[in-house]
Amino acid sequence: MNTRMSLYVLPAITTLTLLFSANCLAGKPLTVYTVNYPLAYFSERIGGEFVDVVFPAPADVDPAFWTPDEETIGGYQKADLIIINGAGYAKWTQKVSLPLMRQVNTSKSFKDEYISIEMNVTHRHGPEGDHSHAGTAFTTWLDLSLASRQAEAIYKALSRKLMDQKSIVQKNFEALIADLLHLDEQLQDLSDKKPALPLLGSHPIYQYLARGYGLNISMVMWEPDEDPGEQQWRNLQTLVEDHATSWMLWEDSPRPESVKRLEEMGIKSLVYSPCFNRPDEGDFLTVMQQNVDNLSVVFSGAD
Amino acid sequence: MDSLYLAWRYLCFYKVRSFILIGCITVIAALPLALEILVNESERQLSLRAESTPLLIGAKGSALDLVMNSLYFSDASPEPITMAAVDQILESDLASPIPLLIRYRSRTFPIVGTTLDYLDFRQLEIKSGNPFSLLGQCLVGAEIARQLDLGPGDHLTSSPEAMFDIAGVYPLKMRISGVLAETNSADDRAVFVDIRTAWIISGLGHGHTDLAKSTDESVILKREAGQVTANAKLMQYNEITEDNIDRFHLHGDPVTFPITAVLALPHDEKSGTILQGRYLDQDSNYQIVTPAKVVDSLLANIFRIRNVLDAVILMVGTATLMALVLVFSLSLRLRSKEMETIFKIGSSRATISRLLGAEITIIGCLSGLLCLIIMLLLNHYDVELVRRLFI
Numbered sequence: 001m002n003t004r005m006s007l008y009v010l011p012a013i014t015t016l017t018l019l020f021s022a023n024c025l026a027g028k029p030l031t032v033y034t035v036n037y038p039l040a041y042f043s044e045r046i047g048g049e050f051v052d053v054v055f056p057a058p059a060d061v062d063p064a065f066w067t068p069d070e071e072t073i074g075g076y077q078k079a080d081l082i083i084i085n086g087a088g089y090a091k092w093t094q095k096v097s098l099p100l101m102r103q104v105n106t107s108k109s110f111k112d113e114y115i116s117i118e119m120n121v122t123h124r125h126g127p128e129g130d131h132s133h134a135g136t137a138f139t140t141w142l143d144l145s146l147a148s149r150q151a152e153a154i155y156k157a158l159s160r161k162l163m164d165q166k167s168i169v170q171k172n173f174e175a176l177i178a179d180l181l182h183l184d185e186q187l188q189d190l191s192d193k194k195p196a197l198p199l200l201g202s203h204p205i206y207q208y209l210a211r212g213y214g215l216n217i218s219m220v221m222w223e224p225d226e227d228p229g230e231q232q233w234r235n236l237q238t239l240v241e242d243h244a245t246s247w248m249l250w251e252d253s254p255r256p257e258s259v260k261r262l263e264e265m266g267i268k269s270l271v272y273s274p275c276f277n278r279p280d281e282g283d284f285l286t287v288m289q290q291n292v293d294n295l296s297v298v299f300s301g302a303d
Numbered sequence: 304m305d306s307l308y309l310a311w312r313y314l315c316f317y318k319v320r321s322f323i324l325i326g327c328i329t330v331i332a333a334l335p336l337a338l339e340i341l342v343n344e345s346e347r348q349l350s351l352r353a354e355s356t357p358l359l360i361g362a363k364g365s366a367l368d369l370v371m372n373s374l375y376f377s378d379a380s381p382e383p384i385t386m387a388a389v390d391q392i393l394e395s396d397l398a399s400p401i402p403l404l405i406r407y408r409s410r411t412f413p414i415v416g417t418t419l420d421y422l423d424f425r426q427l428e429i430k431s432g433n434p435f436s437l438l439g440q441c442l443v444g445a446e447i448a449r450q451l452d453l454g455p456g457d458h459l460t461s462s463p464e465a466m467f468d469i470a471g472v473y474p475l476k477m478r479i480s481g482v483l484a485e486t487n488s489a490d491d492r493a494v495f496v497d498i499r500t501a502w503i504i505s506g507l508g509h510g511h512t513d514l515a516k517s518t519d520e521s522v523i524l525k526r527e528a529g530q531v532t533a534n535a536k537l538m539q540y541n542e543i544t545e546d547n548i549d550r551f552h553l554h555g556d557p558v559t560f561p562i563t564a565v566l567a568l569p570h571d572e573k574s575g576t577i578l579q580g581r582y583l584d585q586d587s588n589y590q591i592v593t594p595a596k597v598v599d600s601l602l603a604n605i606f607r608i609r610n611v612l613d614a615v616i617l618m619v620g621t622a623t624l625m626a627l628v629l630v631f632s633l634s635l636r637l638r639s640k641e642m643e644t645i646f647k648i649g650s651s652r653a654t655i656s657r658l659l660g661a662e663i664t665i666i667g668c669l670s671g672l673l674c675l676i677i678m679l680l681l682n683h684y685d686v687e688l689v690r691r692l693f694i
Binding site: 077 | 434435
């Protein structure tokens with residue numbers, strides 16, 4: 001009986017001990033806080049099981065204009081890494097105290113390529129109040145070549161912290177870059193078919209997309225879920241007289257009324273989501289792929 | 304025992320003379336010992352803090368001023384440098400930088416503008432409350448909290464630089480977010496704020512009503528397309544609250560904003576050496592110092608001065624002892640009739656010698672006791688004394 005027990009008990013104890021030791025050796029995952037979903041996605045892809053990524057902005061709020069409460073700020077302060085977009089994104093980061101040494105400004109490597117915005121119009125929507133897009137354009141990740149540089153900044157920061165898992169982190173990073181550059185290639189191929197095709201953007205968030213892929217996008221300041229008002233419709237009429245276009249890009253599904261009125265003007269609508277926040281279904285890549293698919297209709301001659 | 308009793312009664316009768324004698328001997332004995340304790344404690348405190356600080360970068364000039372201001376928050380501020388120095392270190396990837404702006408005061412306490420990394424670097428723990436999270440908040444050292452009876456939720460106001468500076472900066476009322484645990488270092492007497500709060504105190508940032516929406520035309524100097532210019536009547540907020548924090552802004556590029564020093568924490572020894580090499584250029588506007596070396600140099604000077612002081616004390620002590628001997632011998636001469644009386648009533652010369660010996664012994668013991676009490680007190684309060692008097 002003793003021999004039989006030892007046949008089962010000893011290996012079980014050994015296995016448990018090994019598992020426990022492995023767990024201890026592996027250590028707690030790094031806590032990584034980000035200011036928007038694309039950066040959270042990159043961090044999750046690169047860090048894998050070795051990171052615990054937190055993106056605390058509510059799902060129904062634009063993270064660019066969100067302000068966390070003090071408790072959430074405390075979470076950012078305690079994080080092992082704080083992933084910042086840069087280019088003036090998330091202005092709340094300028095009004096709070098975050099440890100400098102644990103911050104990663106993912107767009108710092110191309111800060112000379114930031115796009116300035118001349119427009120200085122405020123617009124009110126939702127509970128956040130007025131916001132303005134004056135200053136610097138911040139949707140850098142919509143140019144997927146820049147997104148890959150942002151991912152690289154995250155990779156460098158994570159690999160410094162996860163020295164023992166560097167090879168795995170590197171493999172993850174390379175896989176992510178391959179996916180991003182594949183999308184980048186698709187967009188480049190699309191825009192090459194009809195260079196400088198005039199397009200409209202419903203919100204001033206497509207600057208890097210336009211520059212990165214040579215798209216000729218004129219932008220207004222509309223919200224997909226709001227009536228822009230008669231003045232804005234008149235302004236649009238004036239705009240399309242100089243910028244004749246058949247397509248408007250929306251950051252989310254627009255109101256049917258707006259779609260119908262645009263169609264009366266000969267303008268069709270398509271969704272090109274900046275994916276600020278975590279989507280209800282899929283992830284950043286699936287959203288960007290959907291964007292590319294939506295845009296392909298424009299360039300495939302089906303206008 | 305009789306001798307001791309008589310000697311004691313004699314000394315009590317001549318109280319003033321006895322106190323003077325005891326005082327002189329106590330001072331001679333205690334002075335060099337006290338100096339030793341205070342100098343040793345100064346050395347310990349200065350060295351400890353300096354050794355824990357790898358590298359310091361500041362404007363070219365006095366390395367001692369740079370170290371004393373950055374590590375011990377002394378009044379003399381070095382020439383400012385800019386945040387560009389911080390960016391330079393970040394880009395080098397050789398060290399982690401912690402900016403410092405130590406120029407302003409709240410009452411007599413220094414305001415240290417920095418980042419939260421400073422708390423991690425100095426391993427400062429929060430005794431109550433939280434670290435500063437929003438602009439306009441501050442973290443106070445243990446001694447400030449004790450002295451002014453302050454805690455989280457209370458307020459502290461920055462002092463104007465010049466009392467009659469009519470073009471100067473409005474004082475900023477800061478909310479205390481937390482109190483640090485005692486560290487027995489200069490951090491106990493400092494007010495810590497975010498570097499951007501320090502810039503607001505310096506006038507590089509401020510908050511006011513939205514001029515674009517203002518209906519008070521008396522504050523508007525002119526309106527142009529896309530730009531509104533206000534006049535000096537525009538009231539600026541002197542406290543940052545959750546309601547008005549969005550109205551606060553900095554004017555200018557933060558890269559050009561001033562700091563007094565950068566604490567550089569090299570990633571490893573090799574990185575530290577390379578970093579130091581980059582600042583050796585004569586044309587550079589910066590200097591890089593190793594605080595431990597600067598403090599060692601300062602201590603070497605202190606030791607030289609101490610040796611001189613020791614020699615002076617020795618000479619003064621010797622002179623005092625000779626004076627005391629003179630006092631005793633003169634006293635004996637003055638007491639000759641008294642001694643004669645004692646001898647005539649039956650005491651032997653040995654008894655008279657014992658009497659005098661007892662007087663000297665009692666004086667010596669009392670001086671020794673006083674000296675011991677002084678040394679014990681000094682040992683107990685040496686940390687505090689050195690911080691207040693010397694550092």
